Amino acid sequence: MAATTYERLKLHITPEKFYVEACDDGTDDVLIIDRVSTEVTLSVKKDIPPSAVTRPIFGILGTIHLVAGNYLIVITKKKKIGEFFNHVIWKAIDFDVLSYKKTMLHLTDIQLQDNKTFLAMINHVLSVDGFYFSTTYDLTHTLQRLSNTSPEFQEMSLLERADQRFVWNGHLLRELSAQPEVHRFALPVLYGFITMHSCSINGKYFDWILISRRSCFRAGVRYYVRGIDSEGHAANFVETEQIVHYNGSRASFVQTRGSIPLYWSQRPNLKYKPLPLINKVANHMDGFQRHFDSQIIIYGKQVIINLVNQKGSEKPLEQAFATMVSSLANGMIRYIAFDFHKECKNMRWDRLSILLDQVAEMQDELSYFLVDSDGKVVTNQEGVFRSNCMDCLDRTNVIQSLLARRSLQAQLQRLGVLHVGQKLEEQDEFEKIYKNAWADNANACAKQYAGTGALKTDFTRTGKRTQLGLIMDGWNSLIRYYKNNFSDGFRQDSIDLFLGNYSVDELESHSPLSVPRDLKFLALPIIMVVAFSMCIICLLMAGSAAALPHDICILGPRVMEQLHTGTLPVILAERKGRSFCLKVKVTISSVHISLVKASHMAILEVMEGGECSPWGGTVCWHPTQAPVFFSHWVNGKSQQRAFPTPSVLLCGAATVTHQAPLHLRGFGFLFCPVGLGVFTAENSSSRSRVLQDGLALP
Template identity: 40%
Template sequence: MDIEPSSGSPQRFNLYDELQLLEFQDKFVIKSHHFPNHGFSIDRRDGNINLLDGDTNLESPSNTSTIYGVVGTIRLVVGTYAIVITSRKEVGSFLGFPVYHLMSMRVLACNETLRFATGQEKKDEAYFMTLLKEVESMPGLYYSYETDITLNLQRRSKLVEGWMSKPFWKQADPRFVWNRHLLEELIECKPVMFSLNRGLSFQQAELKVKETLLTVTLISRRCTRRLGTRMWRRGANLDGDTANFIETEQLFENEDFSSSFLLVRGSIPILWQQIVDLSYKPHLRHGEEGQLSAAYAAEMQNQQNVRYVPFDFHSHCRSSNFDNLKILYDDISEDFEKQRYFLIDSKGNVLEEQKGVVRHNCIDSLDRTNVTQCYLAEKSLNLQLQRIGVLTLTEGISMFGEEYGKFRTLWAEQGDEISLEYAGTYALKGDLVRYGKQTLFGMIKDGMSSISRYYLNNFHDGDALDLISGHYTVSRNSDSPLQQNSFESFPEAEMSMATCLPYFSLE
């Protein structure tokens, strides 16, 4: 439900940042604190949604509480469920607007008809409810009431004013809105105040470089088109969507400039899978990692306007020799610097545009990818600060010890959040990002994470992600894909790999 714009002001669609949840025996009511008739009710018997009007009885609820948004609704086998935000934490700002980390959620059951379900339906409903409960503790959920965090700075600058005046759910890049499917019924009823934008990771720090104060933001957006956890989602599908595809934007702002640099990562984009068994490192469907990389390299020879650069991370950076990434940078530096970055001044004048994107990929696009992306992001930040006169051509952010430490911590914490969602553990090689070397504590931590990954690979999957993102729907009249083989069967067909992205393969 949109807040009306003030007279004479440009049209804006703000979202209510606090709501009341009223619980009655026959319904849940969600409404604005300040506008009592702005909201809707959900029937606890059948899940039907109705907008509030002056005749709605709101007296004597059994319980009243404050919530901070509605994630959406979902219909399972015989019941409807609403998911609401019960706590949040402000973690920084994006382009001047507050950003919140979603800390906890609650699932409201509207499923009294479950009493009349068959035994099998009750069993199925309980299983799906278990998956839905996983959403309550899902990591890496960020949102804003006042701006769309799915759009990077350069893309936002290209959109016309009319587009930016639309409600968030119409502005947003659908690839990065994880709960778009959950919002469909609410959008139809027009209470648009509840849309939630998705950020997989959001990190922010204040840096002082010489006498210049900078706000550096790191935001990663995970694509919803091929969700799932490590081992259960690998490679690409026939549409070219890859597992763990993430757009990372490094943004810096000061009084005079805003600048953005984009990197992307994703699983090796060919058709492959890894058979999950009790072995520590399950075998690939197309052979070992070297064979998979060779197949990818052969495919890349058929692509136009793409430079493919293989880099054997383990060989070059063994014994924690992080500095050997210079070998990769020396190879790509000319192309990398030509790609530039996006730079805009305080008056809105575009001074630079990013003309290309580096795509990193390996088996998981986690640990080695994060180390390498941090290295390239540092190089780009140096170029940007030199461009606006903060640094000379011979200076770099690494010369400022305390501020450099803050920068590396941003990337290490981002790596942990990405890894937690895809692999269920903290990132390996995090010490290389934080300190440029491996520590004893880091080796112990990596060992524990490896053990956890072994367990999660074999005994846990990402079905909850597929459920809430709408990759399959549940009904009484159709079997769930969860009762079938979880692996996709690839027909004998060539996959189109039309792309204009440079690819770096980290073997």
Template identity: 35%
Template structure:
């Protein structure tokens, strides 16, 4: 199947440079890097795509805007309109297997929602505008990489391809299959980090690259996506592949990182470190086992390196993790705990050598992937190191860079560039500096997507030691993370869920906006509360200055002081109410999860939107369980939406939205 997909898309050469014509009623894409006999036309009313034989005539009455674009990512449909995602600027960041790799420098969204103007439902227009605002956040998405020529989602070791690594699956499913030359195929994306350098070692040119592949099943922001879901998918799960090319040899080493695979959360509440909470403790062991068995299926053997503290909230979480790992009975799974902060402190990161001694035998036994000068496989990697801390960012990146360095030295020794026991740090200073910068930039890319700031402890990765400047930057970034976690990431999480299809927009859900807070939360404003507290303090100070003119000013001062303290205490006690929280992704309660287990909302979305009927057949019981659950627990509108989707799956035919709307009206009539 993989070979067929590769062949199909190799026949259809991607257009790397196009002219975008913006007409009043349509967008037209004109390839510039080759002569073609057809152009892609996209209707600005509903986003429908067609191929046309010639460009429309331009005149005085029809003068379109024209711009150069470098790729169409896909199309996302909302309530009424659709939105076209286009790459408007790119930057070449290196080569991979002799093919150029580009970073998305600018992404722009073009609306195809002219039909919204004729909509008679005002609430529908309001909701469309809210969803559109969420999509605007996608224009600022950083760390997206792509190639026109090579499949970046495949590692060297295996011909692995999965939907989980593609960040734009929901966009692809809405795109026409006959336009593959205009649109990026599914498997040419999903890359959230690519860094590369070339350096001379003697007379040999050595090429080293890092590729990061992020799993999108539990994608999101730092505080709103923690731990695992019921299917064993974890937050911030990233594959990192380090690739070496020299003297005709190609070597590859793969590592993974991911959140602690337990059902836990850390909901923001204005405190600097919100408490950790285990959710559904009875399911924790099963979820962890499912996660690691999936890793074994993918990578053969796994050693789990746990870097969290032994004490405090982290310690209790680590204890639970260690206890669960004792119940996972599989000879291919090994658990190693290393208290990073307890052993290394804040500056002695060279003590990571103690960790390397614990996993050195695993690395030597399971090796790395290697091709010789003839392109023949010499050896393959048969196991992977899975590293985690709490965020899987800062401590994890320091540790992974250390392991990557050790494996690179081993590879250079095996292919004859290094002599035995030679080390990068004492041999080639320029090469060593390039390697450190590559890993530091890699860590920053992953961290910015998950937390909003560059990685902490980056000065050690970049310079090999802690510096005063690095410690100051870490302090600033920690404060920025606090602000983003509490006051910005809820909106960003909604945008992420909408973009990745974890929240499906449908008129069948009803026309009440899911993005609007309700009850007291609708009036809770951190800015207003802070302003009132500061005003109370100011009035109290002014009253104290007037005490000499009368004791009643002391009463005023006490009143304003008490008001400020009372308001501050209320905000502190109800911190969650004043934070930015996601509004789109509704969590199921325990009763719902018991009925529909093990189906999660994102898997349900994938099942309904996948064209793989064999996959549907194998998951038919889950679809039926979810359908029955929603019949019992949810509104008639959602019931009818699921019914039409289920019938569509059973018959293999397409149901149009007007059919859903008709059923929605009938369901309401029957209910009344």
């Protein structure tokens, strides 16, 4: 059969040539790559010199030209994902990038550094999880597309017949693709996500497969690639196919996602959420029409589900999208706007049923693809849902998983796996597989585009929104912010180099990598790391004291004289006319609080009883058993609260010995322009602490 590539390969290396030997049964082919002339020829095994260094490989990803010359990229490790209609599907795990040149002595120091950077770019792309391949099956096409092909198409090589939108090593294979006789060495590689599961419902076993195919047209990372290009290719375009295989019958349901098909941008500018900008001079209708013309040819009817906010910075994009659909007036396109965040605010994710009910009739009309065990097509899918949010990641994946479940419900009932009246949601074992697979799909797509795992996957995995999920979303959002502003430029350049959007010219007089970076982009990451670390420590330390019931404020020395009035003002310290206040939660029973400053230290100790032993500090105030009133601020107004225990206030560096039991409840600290405030809580009947030089030492 022509539509296969060699599965078992050996790479033989000599100083002059690479020999790629096909080890499949019944073949004698050897691909020879001249390391000097770069010529590619087909030969036989007897031409392999015995002196060659031999190693096994699992595929040729292709070749690329860098400053030092050409490089051969091969797959050195693979992992079996599963079997797909008796075809084995593999994930490429590890790669090797081999130089044609035997030495780098012909390069200058600058060229060496540039070549090293370009190599790092290639290795970065290869390090991102998501490269899949099969030596016997065309992964780039849906079941429906493959069923509507001619016999001539079936006889083409995998490289010739592949959907070029989804062949991520197409540029790397350009030299091999020009020579049909070596196509069996050319392995098309898909980038995206594939998972396969053998499942059982009602004792009936079936295979469930999920495939996401990422387009290599207008590929890139989150804020650097938005909208469409002049050919109508949308950023972050992903085709997702869900497949069921039962008793020889096959069913599939296809959806797409892609950036809002207008000319717009959202370049990183250190803001958490840069303002999206719509190009005011571009001919949006031209690119918009090109995009949907191609989508209709490939998929049929288009049901657009726009999930962006209908207020704030996202509102102009929603309005522009709706206007373009209305202006195009194409009966094959329907437009639905659903403000995901507004409808599901306060964790009301059950309201997603509003959207599902709204599109239910349309989904029934679009149907799904089904072919019986005899190979007869029972139904065709007449169109697709094209979902999008701003990133086409988190909100989009949630909606796609819900639409896919509804289609799967209908398919399994039609195939006889589900009984009449049974709901897919009631099948606990399968539901767990289904939800986790869609959450894994979300994470894979998000890591490839945004650099982190997806948001809202707690809902996808469990069917509900959780507090832990919110925390993880916050963490991923923070990582996204850092990567989008400080590392995505490198990631975008890496993808452009890998896909051939940028070609290296070793004769270029000026290094393309020598552009100086703005100092703020070098300093801000350091500042952010320090600030974030302090914030996390404060939250962790202050969190354990949050349940303590009373407020106490600590004063600087300039207001010590006010203590004898029986009230404790809220002024912490005064410096250049500015005041600062520290509020600490404590128990009525006992507490030990200290304020460490550059010039002095103030310590307030509240005890149930007993005397405080003499120490090196100066006793500023020692009230009687009468209640002490502590002033504090509430909504901008000063209020007082009685604290009916004796207190001692000391000033100066000192060693403190507690002679009464202390019940420690927590600890924490904060920064202010006049020093560092520290409050501690310990469980010890007798404890000593030395406070000196701005430090609190045990």
